[in-house]
Amino acid sequence: xxxxxxxxxxxxxxxxxxxxxxxxxxxxxxxxxxxxxxxxxxxxxxxxxxxxxxxxxxxxxxxxxxxxxxxxxxxxxxxxxxxxxxxxxxxxxxxxxxxxxxxxxxxxxxxxxxxxxxxxxxxxxxxxxxxxxxxxxxxxxxxxxxxxxxxxxxxxxxxxxxxxxxxxxxxxxxxxxxxxxxxxxxxxxxxxxxxxxxxxxxxxxxxxxxxxxxxxxxxxxxxxxxxxxxxxxxxxxxxxxxxxx
Amino acid sequence: xxxxxxxxxxxxxxxxxxxxxxxxxxxxxxxxxxxxxxxxxxxxxxxxxxxxxxxxxxxxxxxxxxxxxxxxxxxxxxxxxxxxxxxxxxxxxxxxxxxxxxxxxxxxxxxxxxxxxxxxxxxxxxxxxxxxxxxxxxxxxxxxxxxxxxxxxxxxxxxxxxxxxxxxxxxxxxxxxxxxxxxxxxxxxxxxxxxxxxxxxxxxxxxxxxxxxxxxxxxxxxxxxxxxxxxxxxxxxxxxxxxx
Ligand SMILES: Nc1ncnc2c1ncn2[C@@H]1O[C@H](COP(=O)(O)OP(=O)(O)O)[C@@H](O)[C@H]1O
Ligand SMILES: [Mg+2]
Numbered sequence: 015x016x017x018x019x020x021x022x023x024x025x026x027x028x029x030x031x032x033x034x035x036x037x038x039x040x041x042x043x044x045x046x047x048x049x050x051x052x053x054x055x056x057x058x059x060x061x062x063x064x065x066x067x068x069x070x071x072x073x074x075x076x077x078x079x080x081x082x083x084x085x086x087x088x089x090x091x092x093x094x095x096x097x098x099x100x101x102x103x104x105x106x107x108x109x110x111x112x113x114x115x116x117x118x119x120x121x122x123x124x125x126x127x128x129x130x131x132x133x134x135x136x137x138x139x140x141x142x143x144x145x146x147x148x149x150x151x152x153x154x155x156x157x158x159x160x161x162x163x164x165x166x167x168x169x170x171x172x173x174x175x176x177x178x179x180x181x182x183x184x185x186x187x188x189x190x191x192x193x194x195x196x197x198x199x200x201x202x203x204x205x206x207x208x209x210x211x212x213x214x215x216x217x218x219x220x221x222x223x224x225x226x227x228x229x230x231x232x233x234x235x236x237x238x239x240x241x242x243x244x245x246x247x248x249x250x251x252x253x254x255x256x257x258x259x
Numbered sequence: 260x261x262x263x264x265x266x267x268x269x270x271x272x273x274x275x276x277x278x279x280x281x282x283x284x285x286x287x288x289x290x291x292x293x294x295x296x297x298x299x300x301x302x303x304x305x306x307x308x309x310x311x312x313x314x315x316x317x318x319x320x321x322x323x324x325x326x327x328x329x330x331x332x333x334x335x336x337x338x339x340x341x342x343x344x345x346x347x348x349x350x351x352x353x354x355x356x357x358x359x360x361x362x363x364x365x366x367x368x369x370x371x372x373x374x375x376x377x378x379x380x381x382x383x384x385x386x387x388x389x390x391x392x393x394x395x396x397x398x399x400x401x402x403x404x405x406x407x408x409x410x411x412x413x414x415x416x417x418x419x420x421x422x423x424x425x426x427x428x429x430x431x432x433x434x435x436x437x438x439x440x441x442x443x444x445x446x447x448x449x450x451x452x453x454x455x456x457x458x459x460x461x462x463x464x465x466x467x468x469x470x471x472x473x474x475x476x477x478x479x480x481x482x483x484x485x486x487x488x489x490x491x492x493x494x495x496x497x498x499x500x501x502x503x
Contacts, residue, residue, distance in 0.1 A: 145309055146348035146407075150362040150414060151338025153330060160361060164352050243396070 019213040026203050030221070033194045039113065041194030043221065049113070049188065049195060050181045053120030054128075058174070060121060061128030066158070068133050079129075086126035091184055095119045099191050112193040116185065124181055131173045135166035172237040179229045183222065196221065260285040260418060260449050261306060266315035268301055268473075275301045276312070277473040283418075283451055288444045290460040290481070291453045293470035294496055299453040300345075302470065303420045306451070307340040308333060320417070338366050341411030341419035345427050347403040349395040355382065355406045356391040359413045367414065374413075381409035385439050401432030408439055418449040425456060455500060457485060469493045 023030070033041015040048065067079035086094065098119045102110045110118075139162060147157035167174075186197040200218040204211050261283040268276035275298050283289050291299050304310040305317055308324050316323045324336060349358050359378035363369040369377070382388045385405040395403055404424055411419060421440065425433040437459050444450060444463045454460065460467060460481050467484040469477040469492075477490045488494045 140346075140348070142344055142346055142348035143350065146342075146344060146350070148334075149307055149309060149337055149340075149342035150410070151334045151366040152362065153334055156365060160365060161350050165350070168352060 015213060018210055019217055022203065022207070022210060022213055023217060026199075029199050029203065030196065030217075033199055039194055041196075042199045043196050043225075045113070045194055046182060046185050046196040047225075049116055049120065049185045049193070050178060052117050053124055053181050053185075054174075054178045056117070056121045057124035057128055060125035061132050062163070064125060064129035065132035065136060068129065069136060083126045083129060086123060087130075091119070091123055092187055092190065094123055095187055095191060098122070112188065112191045115191060116188040116193045116195075120181060120184065123184070124177060127180075128174065128177055131170055131177065132166065135170040135173075136162055138169070139165055169240065171240065172233045175229060175233040175236060179226050179233070182226060182229075186222075260287075260320060261451065262316075262318040263302075264316045264318070266305065266312050266317060268298075268305060268310060268312045275473050276305070279315070279475060281468065281475055281478065283449060285417075285449055286447045287465045288448075288450045288452065288463050289466050289468060290464035291451060291468045291470060292455055292460070292496070293476075297470040298473040299470055300422050301473075303342075303422055303451050303453060306420055307337045307342055309342075334366065338362070338414045339416050339418070341408075341414065341416040343404070343407055343411055343419065343421045343424050345423040347395070347400070347407045347427070349403050349407055349410070351395045354392050354394055355387065355398065358395070358406060359410045362410070363413050377413055378409070381412055382406070384412075384442075385409045386435070399432060400428045401435045404428065404432075404436045405439055408436075408443075412443075418451075419443065421450065421452040421454070423453050423455075425454065457500065461485060469496070471496070 030042045032044045033039060035041065035044070039045075064079050064083065067075040068083065070076050070079075095116070099110075099115050102115065102118065143161055143165070144157055147161040148154075152160065185193075185195050188195050189197045189201065192198065197218060200214055204214040207214065263279040263281045266276055266279040267274065279302065291302065293299055301310055305312050306319065306324065312325055315325075317325055319336065319340065322336070328336075349355075350361070353361065356375070356378050359381060360371065360374045363377060364371055364374040379388065379391065382391050385408060387402060387405055387409070390398060390402060390406075393402075395406070398406065404427075408424075424440065425436050428436065433456070437456060440450070440452065441459070441463055452464075464481045466478055467481050468475050469484065469488070469490065471492045477484065477488065477493050479489075484493070485497065488497055
């Protein structure tokens with residue numbers, strides 16, 4: 015069986031890695047990672063905006079942002095994929111490729127979830143930080159930009175990284191709208207071989223596991239490092255870098 | 260310079276400030292004392308409008324801080340009133356130097372180089388020139404509070420407010436912070452300082468205001484107030500303070 019798996023990899027590694035590329039669309043792990051990175055990178059600024067709207071004192075900003083977050087959190091991701099898949103082409107009057115559909119979906123979905131992380135990060139800072147900034151004459155947006163957000167985002171790095179890991183796992187759902195990511199590639203191989211589903215999906219699972227485990231380890235390391243940096247007097251950053259790095 | 264006129268402040272249905280009428284003259288140092296929960300913090304936080312009031316007016320340099328005004332005007336006003344917090348509230352992601360540079364640079368538009376020079380001079384003044392590049396977490400409480408004072412001074416405010424600046428400090432660090440505040444008083448800075456440090460108040464204050472349950476019950480010179488307090492509550496407060 016191990017031999018079977020190895021031979022599957024050696025015969026299909028390019029497909030698993032990049033899909034049909036360059037003769038077709040980019041696929042495989044490359045597409046999975048690109049979907050995840052694009053999804054989270056585009057979702058991030060959106061999530062900051064949603065979070066700021068959620069804690070705004072104006073109802074006009076707060077209400078729709080809150081509604082969006084509750085809606086997205088209360089609906090399975092697959093539902094959102096279908097909505098974007100069927101609705102966007104209607105609204106735009108044009109065909110939307112699967113890859114773009116998946117990116118849009120992830121941006122909406124991750125944006126809503128990340129916004130809760132961002133909001134928690136902002137609200138967990140002591141009120142004295144905002145007080146101090148305002149007392150010095152900073153406007154609310156400036157206080158956010160120079161004082162609150164840098165601290166909140168730094169504290170949130172581990173949470174953002176773990177959201178990224180979820181995103182990688184969520185890209186598998188792109189399969190249902192034929193986005194040629196890693197799961198899609200594996201299933202292509204499986205359809206071709208017909209007799210080796212166990213080996214194929216073992217390879218698939220292991221690949222996801224290795225990528226996600228690596229990132230989880232990175233998140234844990236980051237979390238520890240941030241905790242040590244906040245340790246207080248005597249905890250010189252240089253010393254920490256040496257011990258943690 | 261700071262004038263409270265019939266100021267009333269409510270937290271929900273709790274009346275936190277009751278008919279406050281009082282004055283701080285230019286160059287004057289006022290020490291505010293009173294039992295915990297009497298409204299001292301609330302009082303000085305209304306001066307730069309960190310707390311809103313329900314009625315009355317607070318004039319700073321003749322201008323009502325609580326009048327309707329644009330955000331920009333309020334920010335400008337606030338930048339002219341230095342505020343030092345009990346818990347320092349330094350920005351932990353910035354070095355001591357950058358804590359001080361941030362506001363003159365971003366609020367007043369002072370160039371980075373000039374802001375930096377000013378910050379270094381201020382750090383020198385509070386005795387911390389050698390810790391310019393330390394982060395708050397690497398500084399002792401007393402050092403953090405001195406940086407916080409330098410940060411407030413960097414806006415060149417004509418008045419400073421202190422909310423129990425030494426209450427969060429270990430006893431051995433109280434002196435270094437009070438020395439800095441004393442220096443400011445000698446330079447003629449207008450100040451309101453909430454503190455229970457009696458010897459400091461005797462040395463530095465021109466007047467003492469005693470607060471209880473949201474009212475200013477008694478005002479007087481430090482000698483008069485600490486020597487022979489008139490109000491029974493003030494007498495009890497002082498005897499409690501001395502027996503601690
Ligand atoms: N944000 C707030 N909401 C409700 N009540 C408050 C708030 N801040 C202060 N208070 C109340 O107002 C009173 C005065 O508080 P404070 O000014 O902090 O007193 P002090 O500084 O003299 O100890 C206290 O009873 C306190 O519980
Ligand atoms: Mg107080």
